Amino acid sequence: MGDNTRATDLLIESVLQERRQFPPPKAFQAQARIASLEQYHQLCQEFAQDPQGFWGKWAAQELHWFRPWTQVLDWQPPQARWFVGGQTNLAYNCLDRHLHTHRRTKPAIIWQGEPGEVRVLTYEQLHQEVCRMANALRALGVQAGDRVGIYLPMIPEAAMAMLACARIGAVHTVVFGGFSATALQERLRAAQAKVVITADGGWRKGEVVPLKPQVDQALAAGQVPTVTQVLVVQRVGGHTPMTPGRDVWWHELQPTLSAECPALPLDSEQMLFILYTSGTTGKPKGIVHTTAGYNLYTHLTAQWVFDLREEDVYWCTADVGWITGHSYVVYGPLSNGATTVMYEGAPHAGNPGCFWDVIQAHRVTIFYTAPTAIRTFIKMGEEHPRARDLSSLRLLGTVGEPINPEAWLWYHRVIGGERCPIVDTWWQTETGGIMIAPLPGATPTKPGSATLPLPGIQVQVVDRQGEPVGVNQGGYLVVTHPWPGMMRTVYQDPERFRRTYWEQIPPRDGQYFYFTGDGARRDEDGYVWIMGRVDDVINVAGHRLGTMEIESALVSHPAVAEAAVVGRPDEIKGEAVVAFVILEGHYQPSEALKQELREHVVREIGALARPSEVKFTESLPKTRSGKIMRRLLRALAAGEAPSGDISTLEDQSVLERLRD
Numbered sequence: 001m002g003d004n005t006r007a008t009d010l011l012i013e014s015v016l017q018e019r020r021q022f023p024p025p026k027a028f029q030a031q032a033r034i035a036s037l038e039q040y041h042q043l044c045q046e047f048a049q050d051p052q053g054f055w056g057k058w059a060a061q062e063l064h065w066f067r068p069w070t071q072v073l074d075w076q077p078p079q080a081r082w083f084v085g086g087q088t089n090l091a092y093n094c095l096d097r098h099l100h101t102h103r104r105t106k107p108a109i110i111w112q113g114e115p116g117e118v119r120v121l122t123y124e125q126l127h128q129e130v131c132r133m134a135n136a137l138r139a140l141g142v143q144a145g146d147r148v149g150i151y152l153p154m155i156p157e158a159a160m161a162m163l164a165c166a167r168i169g170a171v172h173t174v175v176f177g178g179f180s181a182t183a184l185q186e187r188l189r190a191a192q193a194k195v196v197i198t199a200d201g202g203w204r205k206g207e208v209v210p211l212k213p214q215v216d217q218a219l220a221a222g223q224v225p226t227v228t229q230v231l232v233v234q235r236v237g238g239h240t241p242m243t244p245g246r247d248v249w250w251h252e253l254q255p256t257l258s259a260e261c262p263a264l265p266l267d268s269e270q271m272l273f274i275l276y277t278s279g280t281t282g283k284p285k286g287i288v289h290t291t292a293g294y295n296l297y298t299h300l301t302a303q304w305v306f307d308l309r310e311e312d313v314y315w316c317t318a319d320v321g322w323i324t325g326h327s328y329v330v331y332g333p334l335s336n337g338a339t340t341v342m343y344e345g346a347p348h349a350g351n352p353g354c355f356w357d358v359i360q361a362h363r364v365t366i367f368y369t370a371p372t373a374i375r376t377f378i379k380m381g382e383e384h385p386r387a388r389d390l391s392s393l394r395l396l397g398t399v400g401e402p403i404n405p406e407a408w409l410w411y412h413r414v415i416g417g418e419r420c421p422i423v424d425t426w427w428q429t430e431t432g433g434i435m436i437a438p439l440p441g442a443t444p445t446k447p448g449s450a451t452l453p454l455p456g457i458q459v460q461v462v463d464r465q466g467e468p469v470g471v472n473q474g475g476y477l478v479v480t481h482p483w484p485g486m487m488r489t490v491y492q493d494p495e496r497f498r499r500t501y502w503e504q505i506p507p508r509d510g511q512y513f514y515f516t517g518d519g520a521r522r523d524e525d526g527y528v529w530i531m532g533r534v535d536d537v538i539n540v541a542g543h544r545l546g547t548m549e550i551e552s553a554l555v556s557h558p559a560v561a562e563a564a565v566v567g568r569p570d571e572i573k574g575e576a577v578v579a580f581v582i583l584e585g586h587y588q589p590s591e592a593l594k595q596e597l598r599e600h601v602v603r604e605i606g607a608l609a610r611p612s613e614v615k616f617t618e619s620l621p622k623t624r625s626g627k628i629m630r631r632l633l634r635a636l637a638a639g640e641a642p643s644g645d646i647s648t649l650e651d652q653s654v655l656e657r658l659r660d
């Protein structure tokens, strides 16, 4: 496992001690959609016997098609085309088809703003708003295939904007509102966006966070020449400078627009969105998802993993700026006709019980959040959830990083009242939807394990050559069969797509291995235990960051000659950013300079990447070929003695000096 061996060994040691098992609670199982392991195995078997028949059956049953497909899958590794020749529309599947049913007046979105206001949009109302926004985009010159940047807080307009794009075949690229103007600019430029949808600002922990000024900065001096118009949602009020001819207020345009806009029949493989995510280079990758496969996959996985029922009130706490927000705040739940809760605030916005207030107020039945949030709740104290009525909850979920068994058990006991199953869901921006997770009515859970791959998904843990490793042995997690929700390419960089995901483990005999970048082991029951990234990606509070991206940001500061960034284990955030910095000759180390560099990273990327620690050094441990030995830096950052082979270290004295 190369550079990560030690960390992985430690994890294996600690989780091997974990032997507790939780069968699906009887009361839950009695009403579940998939209610036994036999049923799960039955579905897996159906897939194994006829993979294309399996997906074809679900696609026909669960989605509306304007035109049926002629071929389920055209697989020319690593290029997949799903439901070839078919035509559908994701916004139609999320909205229009529910209007002919009792769901017309059912809440589609229950939104709660951080300051406490509530908006409920029924399917009918959401449909109208989406149509208006689609008409607005058209009026601003957007056509099918054009890219639209979305830089919004967690307000219903974010979901509307995404659905409006999907409705007319425009490609959205959502940029998380916590990203800086520089990061926004980079993404808008890479996507060649034509229009940007933003807001004057959003609320965060009791304060207004301005967004429109960031857009102005990103677009200043024609830096992103493709952007011709900016649609601005009024969220916080106050003065917002508008650029005439470019900027348009949504609330001024909205009343003039028709609430009708037929959903365009779109090719199955019509590009749906680009979502930028961190990789092992300094440049984020534009992950491309397409219409039909993504729709089917998020629809089915939401139904299976969350056991969605008509009366559920489902709340996923993710921001729409991340894939979890795309797949499990907006598309998956709405495609199923569910009620999805959107909340603008952070776990500790206002009061330490604000999340529990939301659950109590809206009688939330399914709650899906990140381990880092759970660890924050634990620290804030169980008196806060205890003081609320959480009896509406019937299912809990986690996503984004490995959950430590202690946090799992707390979640189960304090939030779930020991009656709610927990689904630990493993997946990635690239996979589109959940890949490995328990089916809550069927799969016995083990705290810390994402358990078994979903029906239709085949994974293995292998070595560098693609040879499966033994039971409980660490290796690389790979997916061995294409699935409908898989990414199609890296935007405008098919070579990077091939290299990063399909050639890390060399294909053989026509068998391709999708490389996840995660280390894992499988236990004697076949349960998957994720060990964390094996590449230079770190996971800070559930946010994926590339160490090289942060290094590039640091090096762009005039004082920095060279930088190396690693993750250090952190009790709450999972990992924290530690930066080792070599200064340019004429700069002197100082506390002020450390602070300046931390803020520089915030300006370049966003607060999510702010280093917890900056360490000045005169040299970095490198191999003779000049590669930074991050393994050694990780050990130093964690305050451990570097172990393992250091014979390739070029200058042995570097370690001594770094330790001082």
Ligand code: WT7
Binding pocket: 277, 323, 324, 398, 399, 400, 401, 402, 403, 424, 425, 426, 427, 428, 429, 430, 450, 516, 517, 518, 530, 532, 533, 539, 542, 543, 544
């Ligand atoms: C990486 C993907 C897709 C959800 C949000 C993150 C880590 C994700 C789990 C889990 C252990 C997990 C992996 C993965 N990860 N879920 N349940 N257990 N690790 O999406 O930003 O694309 O990050 O998050 O390391 O590769 P993302």
